[in-house]
Amino acid sequence: MDAAVDIAKVSADIILLEKNLLVLDDGVVEGRRVFANVLKYIRTGASSNFGNMFSVLGASAWLRFLPMAPIQLLANNLRYDISQTAIPTDHVDAQYLERPRRWEIGDITRFMLTLGPLSSVFDHATFGLMYFVLRADAPALAPLFQTGWFVESLLSQTLVLHVIRTLRTPWFESRASMALTMTSIAICLVGIALPCSPIGPALGLVPLPLVFWPLLAVLVATYLGLANVVKHWCRRSYGAP
Secondary structure, rough: OOOOOHHHHHOOOOOOOOOOHHHHHHHHHHHHHHHHHHHHHHHHHHHHHHHHHHHHHHHHHOOOOOOOOOHHHHHHHHHHHHHOOOHHHHHOOHHHHHHHHHOOHHHHHHHHHHHHHHHHHHHHHHHHHHHHHHHOHHHHHHHHHHHHHHHHHHHHHHHHHHHOOOOEEOOOHHHHHHHHHHHHHHHHHHHHHHHHHOOOHOOOOOOOOOHHHHHHHHHHHHHHHHHHHHHOOOOHHHHHO
């Protein structure tokens, strides 16, 4: 205790400022919660970046222009990173806090190698939508193609965090914290509005046709549904009982 003699405090590993052993319990639970939220960030970032690498490589093999301009990529990553700043406030499922978890780099790698390619599949589906359906197939129409992937990439990366953050069904059985929810909504709305905003031309973004939006909704919803299935398949990565 803090009121102990000096020699006892010097030799102690932990000094309690309150005469209440429940402080130790609170500290253990908080440590497990922090560890869980750190893993959420790592899993989301690693899988998204790994998938984007395949998307860029695949698109570069057959496109005559860049799938996304450098300034667009930076803007996309900046907004995505802003959405991740609320992860420390997020809730953690009670079952995850029941026992201590270990740092398993193999589990993270397995999760990255599974969910990353899945996100790349839907990136390529977006490429097909822009190239074959909306006919953005020439260098002169590169801004339209790039805008389509910019919006799809931002929405899918932001929303998939809500799937990855819990082993349960997202939004229904387990909800994110209010801060994380509001941040995600704000980033998605910014991504949707940006092509039509005054800032859009400076980033090389152009307004998207109306037919793009319902098709995008189907793509993103399908991706989130399959990501939830893959998440359960990789449940060992969550240290689930």
